[in-house]
Amino acid sequence: MAQGPEEYEHVDARGDDEKSTSDTTEASTAADADADRDAEATSLARRQARILDACRRKDIEDLQAIAVSNGGFLSDTIRSQAWPVLLGCRIDGRGEREEEKTSDSWTSLPRHRDEDQVKLDVDRSFVYYPSEPTQAQLDEKRAELSALITEVLRRQPYLCYFQGYHDICQVLLLVLPPASRAAAMARLSALRIRDFMLPTLAPAVSQLRLIPDLLGAVDPELSAHLSRIEPYFALSDTLTMFAHNVQQYGDIARLFDALLAREQVFTVYIFAQIVLRRREELVALDEPDMLHFTVSKLPTNLDLEAVIAEAAALFEAHPPESLRAWRRISKASALKTARDVRACASQSLDDGRVFFERQLREMHWSDRRDRVLKAVWVNRRIILAIAVAAGAVYFRKAPIWANLVSWSTPNRNRQ
Structure with a gap:
């Protein structure tokens, strides 16, 4: 059935409405995306500012909290300031060492x-x-x-x-x-x-x-x-x-x-x-x-x-x-x-050396102890025989052993 001019106008108008609605939706979506990006950028900027401020204040506790949260320190640029603080390096704002320079190379x-x-x-x-x-x-x-x-x-x-x-x-x-x-x-x-x-x-x-x-x-x-x-x-x-x-x-x-x-x-x-x-x-x-x-x-x-x-x-x-x-x-x-x-x-660093030397001494003592224990275990039968023999000699000479002998001998004679 043929459509009259009014019907064509109605169809065109509906098409224009749909197009207008689509354009509005796309514009709204784009605006929302832009808003999300802006919010993300703002959040990122705030996080970066917080990390850098903690670095300036040498606030290790704040840096610790940030380090285990999502994203950590975000970039190498920020890491280059945060890591030295965590390690206790004295670094100025340009990344230069504040420690006294050693005279020797x-x-x-x-x-x-x-x-x-x-x-x-x-x-x-x-x-x-x-x-x-x-x-x-x-x-x-x-x-x-x-x-x-x-x-x-x-x-x-x-x-x-x-x-x-x-x-x-x-x-x-x-x-x-x-x-x-x-x-x-x-x-x-x-x-x-x-x-x-x-x-x-x-x-x-x-x-x-x-x-x-x-x-x-x-x-x-x-x-x-x-x-x-x-x-x-x-x-x-x-x-x-x-x-x-x-x-x-x-x-x-x-x-x-x-x-x-x-x-x-x-x-x-x-x-x-x-x-x-x-x-x-x-x-x-x-x-x-x-x-x-x-x-x-x-x-x-x-x-x-x-x-x-x-x-x-x-x-x-x-x-x-x-x-x-x-x-x-x-x-x-x-x-x-x-x-x-x-x-x-x-x-x-001197503290580190003191700890090192203390631990080294403990290791040497532990090694000597382990060698002695190993030697004792390997020669346990000989050591046991010597101990028994030494014990026998000691008890024979000891007063308590002599008393036991003198006490037991008359009893046997009376029997």
């Missing part, structure tokens, strides 16, 4: 005994990040990394280098300006990861014993399942603050926000929380070798923000002093001397 100091190993590790550094550097850029970064590690070791020659130390150093190198790198790394080494820079890894292994206790407090079944393997599966991650295995630069920088803001033992809680999140995957594995291999590898789909928040809650629910293995941690261990981040930030 580190290059003129005696060579450290571990520099050959440093070179080997530096030559295979920067595997995952920065992304796609040219060979010239890679060579430059490696030269900077070598200089950073060598300066720290030459200025603190008592420290022992460990494989994986370069992984930690390269994170600080990429975030911090050149003027603050050595000071930050020196303090991190002497005051926070000192246990790993002793002559043996015994203190590092002691830290690993906290993990079964922590898992047992939360999930006894999972802990029992993992008890078939030694907790050495966590050594690489705890030793390097996860820098060896985390492959995305943004992820490791974000994780360092939390690790530097919290006490050193927080690394153990991060690892334990990752294990707890993988419960179903791990309990399905029966073969010990496969179980060890799997738990020692970080999952690729790690929800880092959730892990950090959950690890902080785990720490509050089960603090380290509630764990049985905590009693076996040396009082000179960085786990205990760095419990309070604010107090640790006020410690000096």
